[in-house]
Amino acid sequence: MNKSSLRKYYLAKRKTLSPEEVKSKSEEIKDLFFQEINLESVEYLHIFLPIEKQNEIDTFLIIKELKRNYAKIKMVVSRIIPSTFEMQHFLLDEENLTKNHWGILEPSGENLTEIQPNQIDLVIIPLLIFDQQGNRVGYGKGFYDRFLNQCRPETLKVGICLEEPIEQIEDVNKFDVKMDFCISHSNFYKF
Ligand SMILES: Nc1nc2c(c(=O)[nH]1)N(C=O)[C@@H](CNc1ccc(C(=O)N[C@@H](CCC(=O)O)C(=O)O)cc1)CN2
Numbered sequence: 001m002n003k004s005s006l007r008k009y010y011l012a013k014r015k016t017l018s019p020e021e022v023k024s025k026s027e028e029i030k031d032l033f034f035q036e037i038n039l040e041s042v043e044y045l046h047i048f049l050p051i052e053k054q055n056e057i058d059t060f061l062i063i064k065e066l067k068r069n070y071a072k073i074k075m076v077v078s079r080i081i082p083s084t085f086e087m088q089h090f091l092l093d094e095e096n097l098t099k100n101h102w103g104i105l106e107p108s109g110e111n112l113t114e115i116q117p118n119q120i121d122l123v124i125i126p127l128l129i130f131d132q133q134g135n136r137v138g139y140g141k142g143f144y145d146r147f148l149n150q151c152r153p154e155t156l157k158v159g160i161c162l163e164e165p166i167e168q169i170e171d172v173n174k175f176d177v178k179m180d181f182c183i184s185h186s187n188f189y190k191f
């Protein structure tokens with residue numbers, strides 16, 4: 001299937017999940033993340049903040065555990081620039097988050113510390129579905145493809161997903177950046 005059909009299908013499928021299902025899968029994904037990913041040399045870690053009404057994975061579970069057990073890691077969250085489909089990145093300050101037009105919590109306020117993409121060592125990526133080669137489908141605006149392209153080549157790209165992979169996304173293009181790993185609620189995939 002192509003990205004457009006996959007996006008429609010998996011957006012609709014995700015909407016049918018109950019809050020309990022999203023919560024329990026989010027817990028399992030969080031556990032697999034800490035089991036499988038070596039965070040020793042990670043200084044800056046980008047994490048997305050969940051769009052609740054879209055039934056996205058609750059990444060606050062990962063954030064809590066990072067704060068508890070990996071206090072040295074600096075967490076980075078982003079703000080979208082809708083006109084250019086780019087993102088700007090800032091140190092996470094949970095006291096200063098505001099919901100944007102799409103229901104995404106974003107850093108706001110005056111004391112923001114901006115972080116450049118080339119400083120980031122690991123990116124946790126949102127996605128709707130992925131394939132067995134490590135390609136992903138998101139909401140289709142290319143925000144993460146642009147961002148990942150600005151990171152260092154060795155930056156770890158870790159997708160988290162509520163679904164298991166399909167065989168192949170038909171219309172992968174030259175802008176698509178492959179993930180290194182993807183974590184579902186029951187499996188860890190390495191590409
Ligand atoms: N939690 C989270 N944050 C994220 C993403 C994500 O997938 N999850 N993104 C992943 O990339 C980026 C935001 N993605 C966006 C994707 C589309 C539109 C948008 O313009 N939507 C239109 C409808 C588009 C359509 O129907 O084609 C709208 O709502 O009006 C905005 C942001 C960055 N932050």
Ligand SMILES: Nc1ncnc2c1ncn2[C@@H]1O[C@H](COP(=O)(O)OP(=O)(O)OP(=O)(O)O)[C@@H](O)[C@H]1O
Nearest residue numbers: 003136137138139140141142143144145146149175
């Ligand atoms: N680095 C880039 N420069 C210019 N255009 C880009 C770049 N990356 C992606 N695009 C364009 O953005 C559009 C969306 O890409 P795609 O369908 O792969 O989105 P997606 O991966 O599902 O979305 P997202 O990354 O926002 O989750 C495509 O038209 C693609 O060509």
